[in-house]
Amino acid sequence: TCGDPATAQPFQEWYQSSAVAHWIGFRPSVVGDNGNDWQFQGTIALAWPTQEPGTVPLYYLHDLTTEDFIFLTPDSNGNLPTFPGATLGNPVFFVYPTQICGSVPLYAVFNSAQGDHFYT
Template sequence: MIASLGFLWSYSLILSAIAAPMPNFSPNSLDVRSTDTCADPSLATTFMQVFNRDGITHALGPRAYTISGTTNEGATQWEFQGDIFVAWSTEQEFTVPLYRYDLSNVLEDFQYSTATSIPGWIQRLVIGYVYETQVCGSVPLLGAYNQANTDHYYTTVFNEHSELIAISGWTDAGIAGYVLPLGTGKSNGAFFVT
């Protein structure tokens, strides 16, 4: 009799599990998490890196502002080194500021970070908005530092970063923040979605 009661209890438990409504795992229900925790990539813009050959300085900025600024100021010493990542030029939900730091008013070296302060460095401005952790398809913005030339260089390409720090004089400067890879967001008025 005890064995048959155990069987009936197990059988009723199985039936109640089968009769329970199934959770909705449709593709639309899975999309909700990303829109609730990611900034809108269609509002993002391309950031580029430039190099000042006179001051041996690399700088980052949104492409449109960087091109406009160097052109309007007649800053012929800056060389465009190309697009390196996608981020937001205005604050978005789920993003944090990417700060530009320098050592003095001479502007001989720039360092970028989501940290609100870096000992020995002066926080100058916010160049854009990025993720603080690796989420939503973001990649690390990797820094390298050349102490002899007091220059920081940034890339999202891991192999490029590894090769650079393997060269004498360059050291790992850590992760400045997490950005979207090229081909994501808005670029030159066209939208790219990965």
């Protein structure tokens, strides 16, 4: 069963140079309007702001040491995602757990020299 494509919304990637951190999602509260240095990188995909048939939550995890944001889904047993040194946040949006219904995978790339995950 597929989610309703008419209710999918574009989500974006943002970059903060001072923290060398990427954020993906709908315009996040971390970006704010307070003069911080988040830069809009572009719209990278469509996703749902609420649960749709066949979708799972995509959570963010925040590593306070590196200021890295990591985005993960629950495992196949439904266990919440974990990442060493990172704190689990709320779901950012809902995605398919596998490539179904004509979807395109979301890939993560890790820059180990700077401790930053970014997404494509």
